Amino acid sequence: MTDSNFSKGMTGLIHHPYTPPAGFDAPQPGVFKASTVYFPSVADMRQREWKDKSAYTYGLHGTPTTYMLEERLCTLEGGAQCVLVPSGLASLATVALALLKSGDELLLPDNAYGPNKALAEGELRHYGITHQLYDPMDPDDLTRKINARTRLVWLEAPGSVSMEFPDLPELVRRCKAQSVLSALDNTWGSGLAFKPFDLLGDGSGEQGSLAVEISAHALTKYPSGGGDVLMGSIITQDPSLHLKIKLCHMRLGLGVGANDAETVLRSLPSIALRYAAHDQTARSLAAWWQKQAQCAQLLHPAFEGAPGHAHWQALCDRSPGTGLAAGLFSVMIAPRYTQAQVDAFCDGLKLFKIGYSWGGPVSLVVPYGLASMRQSWPAHLKPGTLVRFSAGLESVQDLLLDLHQSAHAHLPLV
Structure with a gap:
């Protein structure tokens, strides 16, 4: 049997001799999928080391x-x-x-x-x-x-x-x-x-x-x-x-x-651009909450009065006004509102989806039972029901309108 016979049938498909020319370059790197990695020889297999990224083995x-x-x-x-x-x-x-x-x-x-x-x-x-x-x-x-x-x-x-x-x-x-x-x-x-x-x-x-x-x-x-x-x-x-x-x-x-x-x-x-956009949207939403009577406490490290704000400034905002703070914040809803009312507020939001995680394009909201998550209620937190928000990449004005309509419907001022 000659090597030329290998190019026929299924064997030819599996052991095809063609390899693409070198020199291709583009904005995104190539995607390499492998469990098996080929070695040109047994000697090469025995001397390869994967721990320092100097070679590939598996x-x-x-x-x-x-x-x-x-x-x-x-x-x-x-x-x-x-x-x-x-x-x-x-x-x-x-x-x-x-x-x-x-x-x-x-x-x-x-x-x-x-x-x-x-x-x-x-x-x-x-x-x-x-x-x-x-x-x-x-x-x-x-x-x-x-x-x-x-x-x-x-x-x-x-x-x-x-x-x-x-x-x-x-x-x-x-x-x-x-x-x-x-x-x-x-x-x-x-x-x-x-x-x-x-x-x-x-x-x-x-x-x-x-x-x-x-x-x-x-x-x-x-x-x-x-x-x-x-x-x-x-x-x-x-x-x-x-x-x-x-x-x-x-x-x-x-x-x-x-x-x-x-x-x-x-x-x-694009992570830096997205991170900054999430950050700015979150600050706009947090500033809105800070003015609402339903908010007992704003929990956003970039806002004065939030627990640890001075530590955030020292670590992240060394040149005042330039510090970053991600797109995540929480609000302590005043204790006069029941858990059912807070849940109804979250359910009533149209753009904010109820879901865990954060950092994606869609804004998220989750109410938490904080008392069950801590050894005791932290002294720096006011009583109430904690709701966490993750700012997505939607229009800030649209998100503010969404917060307003659901708060008006489910967290009435008394």
């Missing part, structure tokens, strides 16, 4: 598409290494599983993302890993709770749902003083409001600048921007820490689809 360990996304995300956040996982929650879970073992303790802010708390209360507890909750607005409380078993401290800026903004640099200093790793859920900041690896803005992420050790990011939100992709990232600067996470990532068999990676790559060039 689709789960990386393709040109995922490598490119990882590198661009490092540029966005100021890190050095990145791994991709199937969701934002998977990024939090992978960090915990890579770095904690039975007998270790984890510290979480009391206003942490709910599923991260559930992970600590469920799987991590089953594995013999304990946890404590600390008050993120009181660095001394964090210091008191760090002990000989503490291995990891999660940080959020701002906190989930209630939007308090902590003194993030001080919390990081407290962790470093006791040689405990700090990991930040950086989904809100997205590498735009502040740099997690250069918290003081004095080192551009260079060695010696104040930095968290780990930045976890739900790419589902602003990097995707379409409300149609689930993905997360874990970014580090320290190579040995990255290797621990990458090896755990490999052993868990975590991977992301090439088309999802393509979607995020396509959206990344």
Whole structure:
């Protein structure tokens, strides 16, 4: 049999000799889908190394598409290494599983993302890993709770749902003083409001600048921007820490689809424009709420009087008037309104859709039972029913009209 016979029939379709010419270049990178990766020889197979991105060995360990996304995300956040996982929650879970073992303790802010708390209360507890909750607005409380078993401290800026903004640099200093790793859920900041690896803005992420050790990011939100992709990232600067996470990532068999990676790559060039647009719309909506009698308290870190506003200014608004604050805020509806009335208000909105997540083109609203989400009612929050808004990309005036019509119908002034 000669090689020419291979070009006939199904074998010819599978082992076709044609390859496209080199030199093609376009605004969007190519999409490479693979489980199997070919090696030109056994010797080449045996010497390839996937851990440092110097070669390809198997689709789960990386393709040109995922490598490119990882590198661009490092540029966005100021890190050095990145791994991709199937969701934002998977990024939090992978960090915990890579770095904690039975007998270790984890510290979480009391206003942490709910599923991260559930992970600590469920799987991590089953594995013999304990946890404590600390008050993120009181660095001394964090210091008191760090002990000989503490291995990891999660940080959020701002906190989930209630939007308090902590003194993030001080919390990081407290962790470093006791040689405990700090990991930040950086989904809100997205590498735009502040740099997690250069918290003081004095080192551009260079060695010696104040930095968290780990930045976890739900790419589902602003990097995707379409409300149609689930993905997360874990970014580090320290190579040995990255290797621990990458090896755990490999052993868990975590991977992301090439088309999802393509979607995020396509959206990344516009993230700064979209983030700023979400931010401006959210501030307009928040300013409207601040004037309404139904609003007992506005929870938006860029507004004076909001919990942690001064910390937001110090971290994100060093040149006053230029700071970014994403498109998310909450409103505490006055306690004279019942839960049924608040729910009816949310149901009565026409443009704001009821749904979790944020960062997409459609504005969202969700009422929360905050009392069930905290150890006790925070002293800095007024009584009432909390409603969280995510500003989309619709016309600001249309959104304001929507808020007005539903508030008028379901939250009557008394």
